[in-house]
Amino acid sequence: MSDWLTKIPQSARNYIEGRRLDEVECIVPDMAGVARGKAMPASKFARQESFYLPNSIFLQTITGEWADNPAGAFTEPDMILAPDFSTVSAAPWTADVTLQVIHDVFDQQGRPVPVAPRNVLKHIVGLYAERGWRPIVAPEMEFFLVARNIDPNQPIQPPMGRSGRRAAAKQAYSMSAVDEYGKVIDDIYDFAEAQGFEIDGILQEGGAGQVEINLAHGDPVRLADEIFFFKRLIREAALRHDCFATFMAKPIEGEPGSAMHIHHSVVDAQTGRNIFSDEKGRETPEFLQFIAGMQNHLPAAVALLAPYVNSYRRYVPDFAAPINLEWGRDNRTTGLRVPISGPDGRRVENRLAGMDCNPYLGIAASLATGYLGLVQGANPRAECLGDAYMSEDELPTNLGDALDEMVASQPMREVLGSEFVAVYEAVKRNEYKEFLQVISPWEREHLLLNV
Missing domain, CATH: 3.10.20.70 (Glutamine synthetase, N-terminal domain)
Incomplete structure (x- = not known):
């Protein structure tokens, strides 16, 4: 070498x-x-x-x-x-x-090795390739900058900004809010440039100290590699300025959670044409089949998109996290959103994944559901034209139920690999069992003297 x-x-x-x-x-x-x-x-x-x-x-x-x-x-x-x-x-x-x-x-x-997450994603991309397709993804990364927390028994607090005040919530898209921790953002840009990564944009999200970074669309494995690297570089940038960066799905009580929204399109490997649009720019049957696959199979993929007990604290009403399988055009209340675009950029955004997921497995699981829809040729439910937050819950609400759904789904076991599913379940059951042995402050406060 x-x-x-x-x-x-x-x-x-x-x-x-x-x-x-x-x-x-x-x-x-x-x-x-x-x-x-x-x-x-x-x-x-x-x-x-x-x-x-x-x-x-x-x-x-x-x-x-x-x-x-x-x-x-x-x-x-x-x-x-x-x-x-x-x-x-x-x-x-x-x-x-x-x-x-x-x-x-x-x-x-x-x-x-079939249980290695990067190999799992490569396997899913390979399934597309066998059909003459090439999947394209564009991930969005949300995370929190928080004050140093060296005692796990203490709640997490927002970071101290350059003004001497803690970062404020409900400041989505505020440039002043981003400037509060501008030195961290500067280092993120510098590190990313040194590593050869392209940032499509950085913005302030709705939580206190919550930031979103968008990445340009591209090959799923390459983008998963970049998110894997980005998580480390963002943590290192934060540590330089006396704060932590966290990718927990729900790190601060009362604040929104952090998602990893994934935009998907599929192109013909020979022509490079987006198969979600026809020659006249109209939506194709394949576009609707991809959505149907997500609606039908995402419940069995949630254990990969929401891999920890904390992940399900993000799936609560009224905190900007869609907890439904509805789809809609330019509708941010739906779990599956079709953003405004031209025919070449027609895509589906999966808004269910948390930023705490392994990027290889989150992207693999999301692509797997769309692939199953394309292969099965199903049709989605009617488009949601209203507030999808009012929809009935269709997703598992805890890690145990999510694992049950994954294991019970023969199509997901087949596309992800039965050996991988078995090992993943073993790891997550162990983590869930450990969590259930921990007594929370809520239990001590409300149960100790009242029951």
Whole structure:
């Protein structure tokens, strides 16, 4: 691999130009979207023939515990890591000159490990490719900047702005609100530029200290890689300015939650034409079939879009989170929104995913539902022309029910892979069981002396 620097993106070359490269971080996204792996001197990386990690990294829960292996014995065989040099990017917050590279994972027979989240997304994209289609996505990332919280027993507070006052809520789209923590935003821009990422826009959302970053549309795997990298760079930018960045779905009581809205379109792989529009610019049957697939199969995908107990605190009425499967044109109360666009840009926005989801799995699950609709040829319900917030609840309201829906759905098990579904369920059941053993302040306040 002595010539590996010739294979990396131009942005990474620009970052190390004229400087001595000290370290390379070899990383793999785990089930939660956390970066696992190892760092090594750049000289060793160039000499290394193979890289290894145990397959148990995909059985680790968000608390650091280990779920039981559904396949049986917990022997932790090594997986073979293969660097994807197209993902090489700077780590500009480190003291030394460092590059990071995402690795794909294979078993010892050279087969893609089916439970690896990046492989799951690649598999879904491959299903589209087999039909001559190429899916396109554009994600939106919402997150909160919050005051440092080193005691988990204390509620999370908004950050202190440059005015000396805490960030205020209900300031959506306010430029002054963004300026309150402008130094963090500046570092986010600088880090993103060093890493070669294109930000489509940054705006203030409705929560106190809540920010939204939009990314340009493109290939699902590349965009998931960028969100994976963005979460880390945003956290690092916040830490430089004495605050935290959090991607929890609902970090502050009484404030709206953070979503990862995903815009979807599908193009013909041969012609590049958006299959949601015909030659005259009209909506096609495929457009409606994609929506129908989402309506029919999203309940079985919620466990991937809302992967933690906290995720379901976002699914409450009157907090700007659509908790329905209605669809509508330019209607932000619907779970499935069709934004205003020309024929080439016709797309469907899934507004159900939380920002706490693993981007690979969230995008994979969302694309899987649309794919099933295209293959099954179903038709959606009538368009919702009013306030969809008034619709009946159709989604699971807790993690346990969401896992039940996922496991019970044969179509979702087939497209995602039965081995992946089994491992994902094992990890999430373990996390849910741990949570149920924790006694909350609400229980102590209202039950201790009253029941």
